[in-house]
Each structure stands twice: as structure tokens, then as C-alpha cells.
Amino acid sequence: MKYCTSCLMPETRPRITFDEQGVCSACTWAQEKRESIDWNERWALLESLCDAQRSSRGFDCIVPVSGGKDSSYVAYMMKHRMRMHPLCVTIRPGLALPIGEKNVLNFIESGYDHIEITPDPRVTRTINKIGFVEAGRPLLGWMTAVQTAIFRVSVQFKIPLIMFGEEGETEYGGTKKLRHQHYYDAEDSVQIYLSGHDPQKYRSLFSEKELYWLTYPSAEDMRDVGVSAAHWSYFENWDPYEHYLVAKDKCGLQEHSERSSGTYNNFAQTDTSLYNLHVYLMYLKFGFGRCTQDVGIDIRRGAMSRKQGLALVRKLDREDPEIYIPQYLDYFGMKRDEFDAVLDRHVNKALFRKVGARWEPTFEPR
Numbered sequence: 493m494k495y496c497t498s499c500l501m502p503e504t505r506p507r508i509t510f511d512e513q514g515v516c517s518a519c520t521w522a523q524e525k526r527e528s529i530d531w532n533e534r535w536a537l538l539e540s541l542c543d544a545q546r547s548s549r550g551f552d553c554i555v556p557v558s559g560g561k562d563s564s565y566v567a568y569m570m571k572h573r574m575r576m577h578p579l580c581v582t583i584r585p586g587l588a589l590p591i592g593e594k595n596v597l598n599f600i601e602s603g604y605d606h607i608e609i610t611p612d613p614r615v616t617r618t619i620n621k622i623g624f625v626e627a628g629r630p631l632l633g634w635m636t637a638v639q640t641a642i643f644r645v646s647v648q649f650k651i652p653l654i655m656f657g658e659e660g661e662t663e664y665g666g667t668k669k670l671r672h673q674h675y676y677d678a679e680d681s682v683q684i685y686l687s688g689h690d691p692q693k694y695r696s697l698f699s700e701k702e703l704y705w706l707t708y709p710s711a712e713d714m715r716d717v718g719v720s721a722a723h724w725s726y727f728e729n730w731d732p733y734e735h736y737l738v739a740k741d742k743c744g745l746q747e748h749s750e751r752s753s754g755t756y757n758n759f760a761q762t763d764t765s766l767y768n769l770h771v772y773l774m775y776l777k778f779g780f781g782r783c784t785q786d787v788g789i790d791i792r793r794g795a796m797s798r799k800q801g802l803a804l805v806r807k808l809d810r811e812d813p814e815i816y817i818p819q820y821l822d823y824f825g826m827k828r829d830e831f832d833a834v835l836d837r838h839v840n841k842a843l844f845r846k847v848g849a850r851w852e853p854t855f856e857p858r
């Protein structure tokens with residue numbers, strides 16, 4: 493496998509590109525952010541967008557929040573720096589972790605108007621299971637709702653501006669489409685964030701009403717309200733560690749007492765145990781896991797050398813979420829052999845071979 497010469501992202505990451513020096517799109521973007529992005533100009537744009545949206549009505553913008561460091565930071569900045577009145581919205585995940593729930597409550601207590609949306613768990617679970625079995629994406633239902641239900645709230649409450657956190661494709665090495673574009677639309681939402689899984693396809697399983705939170709509003713309704721979905725990372729140089737410090741200081745963020753499985757930190761993506769399965773499947777499908785992602789972030793912010801990152805990746809990327817497997821079996825209504833068969837189906841056989849009951853990598857990150 494070919495690896496980025498700056499971080500450790502491999503060529504198997506969907507939509508990644510490399511330059512002539514073998515540097516991945518996340519790292520070239522990190523350089524572009526340091527050298528050629530005019531952050532003052534982008535900040536001025538943010539101020540003008542906020543000025544245009546500040547209203548005498550109830551809410552000035554929507555901030556989707558998970559209780560995690562990044563969304564808490566964005567909500568904090570929108571409220572206290574931009575002087576906006578945000579409606580914060582959480583989409584309840586399946587298999588929520590206690591630490592994640594506690595952090596949502598701590599965040600609200602720090603002074604925010606908040607609503608939580610729980611799409612019918614039966615519907616979300618079914619879509620998560622379809623995602624798991626057919627595409628190796630056990631969070632597909634929830635990830636869909638994080639897009640669709642937020643667009644629904646925008647239309648329902650007539651709050652046009654939605655401020656998400658980071659544009660993950662730009663920041664972590666995917667498509668470059670949104671590097672220089674501050675709004676994205678429902679078409680981008682399906683193609684980029686749902687990897688083309690248009691939720692309309694579940695109409696064969698559920699009624700239009702049952703799928704309310706899991707489908708987009710009509711194009712006409714979105715146009716009437718002027719739905720404008722943006723990412724904070726367009727306007728300010730995205731720095732997850734800085735967000736962690738602010739969220740801890742201002743929004744009551746607490747860490748997991750132990751590091752998360754598959755990585756070395758304890759303060760990122762702690763809202764649902766399904767995330768641990770999501771990243772383990774990413775490892776089996778593409779040969780890079782949660783640790784590679786986190787190491788990339790730390791290398792790009794200058795807090796870790798590639799050599800240090802390599803040692804961590806070799807050790808931690810392969811960790812499976814074994815402790816959560818009983819929860820997964822219960823959630824999906826599966827027996828262990830059925831569950832393992834799904835993993836077997838999605839594992840990249842060019843990268844792994846089965847030794848006993850485990851899939852062992854035949855490659856070594858370098």
C-alpha cells in the first residue's frame with residue numbers, strides 16, 4: 493500500500509488524492525491553510541453571513557451538537573463570539589455511551605437552547621443494520637439523520653443557517669470539492685456524507701411519515717426557507733485540540749476514563765459505541781483505522797512526528813471493539829456467527845488473512 497509521506501493515510505481511503513511528492517490531500521490542505529488561505533477574508537464572510545441571519549425572531553442559526561469537543565466549540569463560538577442565538581440540535585444515536593450523554597447534558601447546562609431528536613429507533617436501527625450488512629456502515633441510519641433531520645429542523649423552524657463543525661472530506665483527505673465553497677446542498681450531502689446512499693431507497697420498507705427524520709425536505713421547501721448549510725472549518729483554521737480545551741473549560745466536557753479502543757486518546761467520538769464498530773470496519777475494508785486518523789490530525793498540527801505516529805498505528809489500528817460485541821449482537825438481533833460473517837464479507841482479502849478467528853493484516857504501515 494502507498495502511504496502519504498507526511499502523515500500515514502493510505503491510498504485506500506475513499507476519494508483521497510496525492511500530489512507528485514506523495515503527500516495526501518489532507519496534508520496538502522494543511523499546508524494550504526498555513527500558507528495561502530486568507531483567513532481574515534473568510535472570517536469577514538462569516539461575520540456578514542451572521543449579520544444577515546441575526547433576527548428578532550427566536551433563533552439565528554442551528555448548531556448540530558453531539559456533546560463532543562468540536563460541536564461544543566462551534567456552538568460556543570456562534571453564541572459568544574458571533575453573538576448569535578443558536579438552536580442546538582442533537583440527533584440521538586443508538587447505543588449511546590454514558591459519557592456521551594453526560595457531555596450533552598453538561599453542554600446544555602453551560603447555557604444553550606437545545607432540542608434532541610430521536611428518530612424512531614426501530615427505523616434507525618433497521619437502516620443501521622442494512623448499512624452494516626450491505627455496506628459495512630453500522631452508523632448509516634444515524635449519519636443519515638444527522639444530515640436529514642437537521643435540514644428538516646431548518647425548514648420546520650424556518651432557521652436558514654446551519655453551522656456544522658468540520659468539513660471532513662477537506663480536513664481528513666477526501667474530495668476537494670468543498671475546500672473553496674462555504675455552503676453545500678442536499679445533493680452534496682447525499683453524495684459526500686452518505687456516500688451516495690439516498691435515503692429515499694428505504695421507502696420500500698417504511699412509509700413517508702416513518703421516514704420523516706431520515707429523508708430530506710422537498711427542494712421547494714428548502715428553497716423557500718433558504719436553507720444554508722455550512723461548516724465552521726471553512727471560516728477558521730480547524731484545530732481539534734484547541735476545541736477540546738475550550739469545550740473542557742467552557743462547556744463541561746469530560747473525557748472517557750480510559751482511551752478509546754483503536755486509538756490513544758480519550759476525548760474524541762465518545763457518543764456511541766457503534767462508532768467503535770464503524771472504525772473497525774473501516775480498518776478491515778481499507779486497512780487504516782481510528783489511530784491512523786488521529787495520528788494524521790496530530791502530525792498535521794505539529795504535535796507528533798511521523799515516526800511516533802507510525803509506532804502508534806502499528807500497535808493500535810488493529811484493536812477490535814471486542815468489549816462492545818454483546819451490545820452489537822443485541823442491537824442488531826444477530827448471533828455471533830452472523831455478525832462475524834458480516835465482517836468476513838467486508839474485509840479486504842487483499843489486505844488481511846484469517847488466522848484462527850481473527851483477521852490479521854498482511855501489510856505493515858510504513
Ligand SMILES: [Zn+2]
Pocket residue numbers: 496497498499500501515516517518519520788
Ligand atoms: Zn497526509
